[in-house]
Amino acid sequence: xxxxxxRQLEFILELDKEKNIFRQTHxxxxxxxxxxxxxxWHMAVMAYLLKEYANEKIDVAKTMVMCLxxxxxxxxxxxxxxxxxxxxxxxKAREDxxxxxxxxLLPEDQMDxxxxxxxxxxxxxxxxxxxxxxxxNLQPLLLNNSNNGDDWKEHGVTAEQIYGRQSxxxxxxxxxxxxxxxxxxxxxxxxxxxx
Numbered sequence: 001x002x003x004x005x006x007r008q009l010e011f012i013l014e015l016d017k018e019k020n021i022f023r024q025t026h027x028x029x030x031x032x033x034x035x036x037x038x039x040x041w042h043m044a045v046m047a048y049l050l051k052e053y054a055n056e057k058i059d060v061a062k063t064m065v066m067c068l069x070x071x072x073x074x075x076x077x078x079x080x081x082x083x084x085x086x087x088x089x090x091x092k093a094r095e096d097x098x099x100x101x102x103x104x105l106l107p108e109d110q111m112d113x114x115x116x117x118x119x120x121x122x123x124x125x126x127x128x129x130x131x132x133x134x135x136x137n138l139q140p141l142l143l144n145n146s147n148n149g150d151d152w153k154e155h156g157v158t159a160e161q162i163y164g165r166q167s168x169x170x171x172x173x174x175x176x177x178x179x180x181x182x183x184x185x186x187x188x189x190x191x192x193x194x195x
Contacts (some may be wrong), residue, residue, distance in 0.1 A: 004107045011105040017075045024081045024155065028146040036071045036079060043067035043135040050135070053175040056127035066121045066132040069114055073098035082140070083161050124168065134172030137165055138180060145183045149192025158194045159184060 001009075021036040034042075044067040051060045071079075076098035080087040099118060103111045121129050141162075144151050152162070162184055170177035187193045 007105060007107050008110070011102075011110075014075065014102060014105055015072060018072060021071070021074045021079050023079050023140075025140040025143050025151055026147055028143055030147050030150065034143070036074050039139060040068050040071055043070075043132070043139050046135045046139060047131060050173070050176065051131075053173045054127060054131045054134075055171070055173055056130075058127045058131050062117070063128040063132050066117050066128055067135055069118055070121045070132065070136065072102055073118070075102060081155070082165055083155060083157050124171070127172075130168070130172035132172070133168040134176055137169045138176055141166070141180055141183060144192075145187065149187045149190065152187065152193050156194060159188050162193060 015037075018037040018040070019035050022033040023036065023039060025034055025039070026032065027034050027038075044064040047063045047067050048060055051058060051063070073095040074080075077091070077094035080091045080094075099115060103115045103118070105111075106114065120126055121132055124130060124133055140151075151157075166177060166180045166184070169180050184193065188195060
């Protein structure tokens with residue numbers, strides 16, 4: 001087998017480990033915890049379906065790739081819960097080390113391309129990155145809403161915490177932020193989110 005193909009296949013098998021990284025968010029219908037691969041797939045489909053609501057014109061294919069690879073680093077770094085203040089302190093260092101190891105499995109040109117897309121997501125400056133972040137924030141919010149806010153209740157999440165995270169949604173889509181705001185307010189009224 002040629003070296004390029006061997007490295008691509010090694011990376012592809014490494015990606016399979018993302019299916020073993022479970023998140024705090026449960027599947028809709030009060031299912032089990034979702035895994036990172038399901039989250040990424042869901043975000044990518046959402047980016048395609050909801051692209052018309054982006055604040056700026058986006059390259060949807062690039063945005064979908066960004067959604068698909070943004071959590072690959074969690075294979076090594078683990079999932080850091082969005083509202084885990086202690087975990088967030090070390091998240092960047094853990095994810096940077098993981099980025100170097102995991103993407104280095106690829107041939108150099110693909111390694112550079114995917115690392116660049118990952119870093120673009122992290123920097124959150126382009127229209128694509130901002131919209132991908134909107135998907136990253138909206139997707140668990142939709143699942144939490146579908147489950148009567150059980151994950152928010154379990155972790156004692158406050159409205160301030162949720163609005164802090166959803167500020168990135170607004171940067172990618174005013175329209176989808178308005179939807180998120182509506183759902184958050186409804187869940188506050190139901191007692192699913194602490195004030």
